[in-house]
Amino acid sequence: PHPVWHDCDPGSDDAITLLTLLGRPDTQVLGVGTTHGNAPLSATTHNARALLTLAGRDDVPVYAGALTPLVREPVYAPQIHGVGGLGNVPLPPPGRPAQTEHAALALIRQLCAQPGEITVLATGPLTNLALAERLRPGVLKEARQVIVMGGSLEVGAPRLGNTTPRAEFNAYADPHAFQVVLSAGAKLALLGLNLTRQVRVTRERAAQLAAVGTAAGRTCAALLDDYLDRIGKLGQSVGALHDPCTAALLLAPQLFELEPASIGTLLDSGEHFGETVRRDAEPNLELVIRADEDGIYDLIAAALARLP
Ligand code: BDR
Ligand code: CA
Numbered sequence: 001p002h003p004v005w006h007d008c009d010p011g012s013d014d015a016i017t018l019l020t021l022l023g024r025p026d027t028q029v030l031g032v033g034t035t036h037g038n039a040p041l042s043a044t045t046h047n048a049r050a051l052l053t054l055a056g057r058d059d060v061p062v063y064a065g066a067l068t069p070l071v072r073e074p075v076y077a078p079q080i081h082g083v084g085g086l087g088n089v090p091l092p093p094p095g096r097p098a099q100t101e102h103a104a105l106a107l108i109r110q111l112c113a114q115p116g117e118i119t120v121l122a123t124g125p126l127t128n129l130a131l132a133e134r135l136r137p138g139v140l141k142e143a144r145q146v147i148v149m150g151g152s153l154e155v156g157a158p159r160l161g162n163t164t165p166r167a168e169f170n171a172y173a174d175p176h177a178f179q180v181v182l183s184a185g186a187k188l189a190l191l192g193l194n195l196t197r198q199v200r201v202t203r204e205r206a207a208q209l210a211a212v213g214t215a216a217g218r219t220c221a222a223l224l225d226d227y228l229d230r231i232g233k234l235g236q237s238v239g240a241l242h243d244p245c246t247a248a249l250l251l252a253p254q255l256f257e258l259e260p261a262s263i264g265t266l267l268d269s270g271e272h273f274g275e276t277v278r279r280d281a282e283p284n285l286e287l288v289i290r291a292d293e294d295g296i297y298d299l300i301a302a303a304l305a306r307l308p
Pocket of ligand 1: 012
């Protein structure tokens, strides 16, 4: 099976990502690193542990990582994910404690043990990946691929960001870390809001996942319904399935279209803080530009069907 590292801030869509990976017999989740992000680190770490218990996979180790961003003050997203990160969706009590090793150190250890083999999925702020890169310069180049959900490149679209008018949440929550990872020279694929907004969240999609008939399927459906309830209060009726697109890109690249691009993060404070922009330079990543919505949901449903 293909070795994968998942760095995340669960987070309802992070949760669906992790469960999708766990439902795939061709994928080996080596470990889960957690970060501040949608909720404080203590909550995202608890949630990762509980999700593994739900999946019957307490054998997968969880490593708590960054408590705070590199430079800026922490920002959380309770209006989208609830104060605890997974809305009001009940999960079993976690069956196993987190490891004592820091997520950044565990990531370095894994990448050095299997150079060129591991795919790193990053679905939260990039603080842990940036810490790893700063502690061991060049370490992210040891990944087979680094797949990041973050940023937004819909230039000219009515809505660019989802956190400020211009910035996407993961980029905004630690833009300095985002820039460290973008400039690390790693084999990088970036899925921004321009891509994830093509993969819509609706009540019908929640029902599709519930119909899978497993506890994992019902939990993911409840997470989507909770998310739709919350964005409904903000005046939106259709959401975007952000983080699971990273898992789908790894598992079914034929569902996506990519183009080389040079992307950077704006770090000056002011209205552009955390905005991702195209630059006129050598490409530093593959920007994911199109996705097959039905194919992604079918892949997720099939994976959730294999879990308890
Ligand atoms: C990203 O922000 C978080 O709220 C989601 O989990 C996703 O990773 C989308 O902007
Ligand atoms: Ca996330």
